[in-house]
Amino acid sequence: MKYVGKKLLTMLLTLLLVSFLVFLCFTVIPGDPASARLGTEATPEAVEMLREEMGLNRPFFVRYGDWLLSFVRGDFGESYDYEMTVGELLADKIPITLTMSLMSMLLIIVLSIPLGLYTARHEGSWADRGIYALNQVIMAVPAFFAGILITLFFGILLKMFTPGGYVSYRRDFGGFLAYMFFPSLSIALPKIAMTVKLLRSGLISEKKQDYARTAYSRGNHTGGVLYKHVLKNAMLPILTFLGMTLTDMIAGSIVVEQVFSIPGIGRVLLTAISHRDYPVVMAVIVCLAGVVILVNGLVDLLYQWIDPRIRLEAQP
Amino acid sequence: MREENVTAAAAGTTAGAEKGIDRKASSPMLQIQDLNIEFHDHSIPETVVYDFDLVMEEGDIVGIVGESGSGKTMSALALCGLLSRHDMKKTGRILFGGKELLTCSRAEMRTLQGSDISIIFQEPMTSLNPVKKIGWQVEEALRIHTKLSPEECRERALWALGEAELPEPEKVYEQYPHELSGGMRQRVMIAAAIVCHPKILVADEPTTALDVTIQAQIMELLLKLNREQKTAILFISHDLSLVRRLCRRVVVMQNGYIVEQGDVEEIFRHPKEEYTRRLIAAIPSCDGEKEEKDFAGAPVVMEAQHVQTGYDVAEGGLWGKKFRKQILQDVSFTLRQGEVLGLIGESGCGKSTLAKVLVGLKKDYSGRIEIPDHNVGMVFQDPYSSLNPSKTVGWILEEPLRVRGVRSKEERRGRVLEMLQRVELEEDLLNHYPGQLSGGQRQRVCIALALMNRPRVLIADEPVSALDVTVQAQVLEILAQLKEEMGLAILFISHDLRVVYQLCDRVMIMRRGEIVEEGSPKEIYFSHKHPYTGQLLKAAGILEDL
Numbered sequence: 138m139k140y141v142g143k144k145l146l147t148m149l150l151t152l153l154l155v156s157f158l159v160f161l162c163f164t165v166i167p168g169d170p171a172s173a174r175l176g177t178e179a180t181p182e183a184v185e186m187l188r189e190e191m192g193l194n195r196p197f198f199v200r201y202g203d204w205l206l207s208f209v210r211g212d213f214g215e216s217y218d219y220e221m222t223v224g225e226l227l228a229d230k231i232p233i234t235l236t237m238s239l240m241s242m243l244l245i246i247v248l249s250i251p252l253g254l255y256t257a258r259h260e261g262s263w264a265d266r267g268i269y270a271l272n273q274v275i276m277a278v279p280a281f282f283a284g285i286l287i288t289l290f291f292g293i294l295l296k297m298f299t300p301g302g303y304v305s306y307r308r309d310f311g312g313f314l315a316y317m318f319f320p321s322l323s324i325a326l327p328k329i330a331m332t333v334k335l336l337r338s339g340l341i342s343e344k345k346q347d348y349a350r351t352a353y354s355r356g357n358h359t360g361g362v363l364y365k366h367v368l369k370n371a372m373l374p375i376l377t378f379l380g381m382t383l384t385d386m387i388a389g390s391i392v393v394e395q396v397f398s399i400p401g402i403g404r405v406l407l408t409a410i411s412h413r414d415y416p417v418v419m420a421v422i423v424c425l426a427g428v429v430i431l432v433n434g435l436v437d438l439l440y441q442w443i444d445p446r447i448r449l450e451a452q453p
Numbered sequence: 454m455r456e457e458n459v460t461a462a463a464a465g466t467t468a469g470a471e472k473g474i475d476r477k478a479s480s481p482m483l484q485i486q487d488l489n490i491e492f493h494d495h496s497i498p499e500t501v502v503y504d505f506d507l508v509m510e511e512g513d514i515v516g517i518v519g520e521s522g523s524g525k526t527m528s529a530l531a532l533c534g535l536l537s538r539h540d541m542k543k544t545g546r547i548l549f550g551g552k553e554l555l556t557c558s559r560a561e562m563r564t565l566q567g568s569d570i571s572i573i574f575q576e577p578m579t580s581l582n583p584v585k586k587i588g589w590q591v592e593e594a595l596r597i598h599t600k601l602s603p604e605e606c607r608e609r610a611l612w613a614l615g616e617a618e619l620p621e622p623e624k625v626y627e628q629y630p631h632e633l634s635g636g637m638r639q640r641v642m643i644a645a646a647i648v649c650h651p652k653i654l655v656a657d658e659p660t661t662a663l664d665v666t667i668q669a670q671i672m673e674l675l676l677k678l679n680r681e682q683k684t685a686i687l688f689i690s691h692d693l694s695l696v697r698r699l700c701r702r703v704v705v706m707q708n709g710y711i712v713e714q715g716d717v718e719e720i721f722r723h724p725k726e727e728y729t730r731r732l733i734a735a736i737p738s739c740d741g742e743k744e745e746k747d748f749a750g751a752p753v754v755m756e757a758q759h760v761q762t763g764y765d766v767a768e769g770g771l772w773g774k775k776f777r778k779q780i781l782q783d784v785s786f787t788l789r790q791g792e793v794l795g796l797i798g799e800s801g802c803g804k805s806t807l808a809k810v811l812v813g814l815k816k817d818y819s820g821r822i823e824i825p826d827h828n829v830g831m832v833f834q835d836p837y838s839s840l841n842p843s844k845t846v847g848w849i850l851e852e853p854l855r856v857r858g859v860r861s862k863e864e865r866r867g868r869v870l871e872m873l874q875r876v877e878l879e880e881d882l883l884n885h886y887p888g889q890l891s892g893g894q895r896q897r898v899c900i901a902l903a904l905m906n907r908p909r910v911l912i913a914d915e916p917v918s919a920l921d922v923t924v925q926a927q928v929l930e931i932l933a934q935l936k937e938e939m940g941l942a943i944l945f946i947s948h949d950l951r952v953v954y955q956l957c958d959r960v961m962i963m964r965r966g967e968i969v970e971e972g973s974p975k976e977i978y979f980s981h982k983h984p985y986t987g988q989l990l991k992a993a994g995i996l997e998d999l
Binding site: 346347348350351352353354355356357358361366369370443444445446 | 533535559560563564565566567568571572574576579580581582583584585593594597598629631632642645
């Protein structure tokens with residue numbers, strides 16, 4: 138428990154640091170929310186007045202402290218751009234991106250673990266070589282391009298979904314999930330290829346370890362050695378990779394949301410950055426950072442659950 | 454008397470095998486005939502075992518002795534069905550309990566593995582699955598071969614752990630491999646191997662990775678299992694003296710062939726073959742006369758006074774506390790020109806840490822170290838990983854000279870050639886890569902490398918532990934010669950008491966970072982004062998010899 142407490146404290150500190158850096162960044166980079174809001178025609182006096190009104194002329198640390206206090210209280214401020222509070226905006230958009238990321242993760246796990254096991258078990262077979270070649274190709278395709286190909290193939294040729302026909306989750310949850318399947322697939326595809334490759338080579342090298350030979354010597358068949366002994370050991374690097382992947386997928390979703398015209402967090406973030414809509418940018422980035430840190434923390438905990446050697450180091 | 458059921462071909466080599474064993478008329482428990490093993494994973498097939506024959510009865514203890522590459526492990530793995538059917542071609546017959554193991558199906562082989570035929574391996578550190586509990590691993594053979602309930606399995610596993618003399622079986626049952634010492638892990642391996650009451654236990658160098666005292670305990674345990682459970686043991690080792698202590702019968706192998714086979718004592722006293730004679734002669738022994746030299750007048754080349762050091766151990770993570778683990782407590786000694794000082798200790802006692810401090814690889818120590826001419830050569834244990842594999846031997850040997858600023862190419866070449874001659878290596882090895890050399894050649898390159906700058910002190914950290922006995926003898930010979938020719942002083946670190954006796958003029962015994970006894974080899978080996986020294990001598994089988 139002490140360990141988890143320390144871990145949480147570290148996570149909170151990291152989050153604080155991230156928020157500070159983001160706040161600092163947007164103070165330093167050129168561009169002004171007041172002039173962005175009033176447009177290019179506005180007089181300097183009008184801009185100055187709006188700056189005063191928005192509190193932009195106060196000292197940096199005062200503004201940061203102010204923002205931090207209200208953030209902790211759950212008040213993320215009001216969007217300069219949208220006619221709603223940032224809290225409402227996020228509550229509306231986060232489920233969309235979250236669904237897409239979780240669906241991708243699920244696809245990665247469900248598809249790559251059996252494939253990895255199969256290729257490792259039948260190392261050198263035709264199926265293994267075929268999957269290897271396919272993997273190389275898929276890995277080289279970025280998520281947005283995979284999205285375009287999927288739209289073309291499944292959407293336009295096979296008519297399995299309507300490109301651009303996004304269904305809101307508030308109106309029709311089933312339809313929403315059905316529409317989200319293909320975007321999720323296009324994010325997941327390159328990651329699946331990488332995971333299969335990583336798992337295959339991990340399994341093959343673990344299979345050659347002494348303990349696997351011991352397992353054979355007790356009368357295990359190849360499947361028994363792979364599932365009962367080798368898989369858990371080979372999962373360790375995969376877990377780290379999947380943790381990093383989830384982070385990466387959120388970044389990747391920004392582009393894929395454009396390709397499939399999904400009104401998710403990615404789109405919000407893009408427009409907010411270009412319009413200098415600071416309250417929105419701050420909230421989105423801190424939330425994303427929170428997710429990343431949380432996922433990494435979870436991976437650490439999972440690691441310990443799988444590998445007893447790490448448990449020992451963490452709890453002396 | 455001669456066995457009727459052994460074929461004529463096999464009878465020739467098993468002639469000495471029947472001694473003292475009461476044979477039933479029925480076929481033996483295990484009969485291996487004309488076993489040939491060929492590798493097929495390269496383009497050219499390579500035979501590693503030729504015409505291997507062996508007969509074992511219930512309760513037999515047979516040793517297979519040979520140096521690396523002799524095919525001893527391959528033969529044992531073939532018996533256990535652990536050689537890939539894909540890459541290895543096996544011909545001949547292995548008859549076990551009426552079953553033909555080479556031709557039976559894999560499913561049939563699996564019913565024997567772990568139940569009737571068990572094996573323990575050399576490396577207890579890596580042979581257990583790191584992410585599974587000990588209990589789970591010990592029970593595995595039961596889950597595969599019996600229909601016992603989980604409770605019954607647990608009971609049997611606890612029995613096996615107790616039988617392997619692990620203290621607190623219930624606690625060990627719940628632990629993971631990394632929480633146990635090497636000796637305990639090997640006991641766990643043994644427990645897992647005997648849990649189904651195997652008829653034969655194959656032990657592939659089971660004590661090579663362990664300290665002498667632990668080694669002696671494991672040998673005791675194997676003997677007890679043989680006595681009480683009537684488990685036959687096939688003991689594979691490179692160490693003839695171990696085989697002599699454990700086995701009744703021995704098979705001597707070289708380059709895949711059986712050289713000689715028969716009663717252990719018989720072979721030791723009257724070896725028939727040249728190779729066996731060489732093997733026996735290469736075993737360092739403690740009965741040779743030793744002349745006692747006095748170095749009191751010679752100049753001191755290395756002196757350590759009250760050296761203490763340790764390591765900082767961090768308690769994990771950003772918030773962890775640090776504490777210091779003491780490794781060396783107050784070590785003092787002097788080394789004089791021309792003297793060989795032996796340092797004996799078990800793993801973890803701090804002997805390698807001392808070497809690191811002395812050559813300046815570890816600087817956070819207290820106490821005083823004086824090396825008048827600041828020039829120390831160092832030879833490490835593992836000749837396989839100590840040399841950069843991507844550079845030629847010539848380049849490697851010239852490096853210390855380049856670092857010291859010897860500009861002239863001719864001078865560098867000349868000194869390298871001179872050094873090569875001293876360590877008895879051929880000149881044309883200069884253009885070879887370390888990977889192309891044998892273990893003995895590599896270790897000689899390492900020695901030459903350590904001496905390139907003509908130091909007066911050489912620190913050798915277990916320089917022969919990774920080598921075969923005959924190669925070991927050659928390397929020791931060269932070290933002794935170098936000492937004479939160059940007036941070298943050597944700090945010789947080893948866990949092998951016999952090697953130290955042969956080579957050293959003075960011996961220090963180290964335990965938990967402290968030097969507990971120091972004296973001439975005669976004093977230490979024949980009239981030791983500290984009980985720990987006695988323990989070491991006994992474990993190494995030296996006290997019994999006398």
